[in-house]
Amino acid sequence: MPVISAINLSIGYKNSPIVSDINLQLNTGRIICLLGANGAGKTTLMKTLLGRIRPVSGNITYTGTNINEMSAAIDHPSFFPYLSGRENVEVVSAFWGLDVDPETALDGVGINRAAHGRKAKDYSTGMKERLELCLALVPHPRFLFLDEPQNGLDPDGITSLSETLRSYRDKGNCVVISTHLLHEIQGVPDECIVIRHGRAAQFTDLTGVNLADLYQGR
Numbered sequence: 001m002p003v004i005s006a007i008n009l010s011i012g013y014k015n016s017p018i019v020s021d022i023n024l025q026l027n028t029g030r031i032i033c034l035l036g037a038n039g040a041g042k043t044t045l046m047k048t049l050l051g052r053i054r055p056v057s058g059n060i061t062y063t064g065t066n067i068n069e070m071s072a073a074i075d076h077p078s079f080f081p082y083l084s085g086r087e088n089v090e091v092v093s094a095f096w097g098l099d100v101d102p103e104t105a106l107d108g109v110g111i112n113r114a115a116h117g118r119k120a121k122d123y124s125t126g127m128k129e130r131l132e133l134c135l136a137l138v139p140h141p142r143f144l145f146l147d148e149p150q151n152g153l154d155p156d157g158i159t160s161l162s163e164t165l166r167s168y169r170d171k172g173n174c175v176v177i178s179t180h181l182l183h184e185i186q187g188v189p190d191e192c193i194v195i196r197h198g199r200a201a202q203f204t205d206l207t208g209v210n211l212a213d214l215y216q217g218r
């Protein structure tokens, strides 16, 4: 089974660790939620696992998978603002060498038809989030990393995002999602990684666990 493992990993910038001694496993068929205060290191961890930042020390191993099977919506905005939603999907599909129908892809994340031809910069905050998710899904990644994808979504958008993530997981993929919206994400993840005080702890069984308690270290 494809898996990404971090072994005694320390992450940070310019050789200065922000989170140390990280040992964790990202397995397919799981939704894994990253929790931590502002500046805890969630985005840095995602970027390091994606190979975009060099670890300060330690190792990451990719078993049965590689960087080409990963996709992310991390740097916001991750779309081309002066292109329409439709054109964004076309460009990203061309980059991956895939033949994706833009209308189907945009419909799939709930962007209404009237908006498909409008410049992405003129989308509402929630529509921009939906577009970022749409583009991250274009290559059908085995590992999907989403940095605070719930931000700006209306209640229907949050519900449909949760459904999208579950169905994506059920197809045998791994979703890693960071969020501060604990109430909204409750019940969605199978696992959780909590970053506090420069350390990361992975909880692989969330049965009966309240994420707010986990976040607070209770």
Ligand SMILES: Nc1ncnc2c1ncn2[C@@H]1O[C@H](COP(=O)(O)OP(=O)(O)OP(=O)(O)O)[C@@H](O)[C@H]1O
Residues within 6 Å of the ligand: 013, 018, 036, 037, 038, 039, 040, 041, 042, 043, 044, 045
């Ligand atoms: N390019 C960079 N160079 C140096 N330090 C950085 C860089 N990017 C982030 N940092 C610092 O690394 C720390 C962790 O930032 P990171 O963005 O990973 O946190 P986060 O948990 O994702 O926070 P948030 O919830 O606010 O998004 C912060 O102190 C931040 O200032």
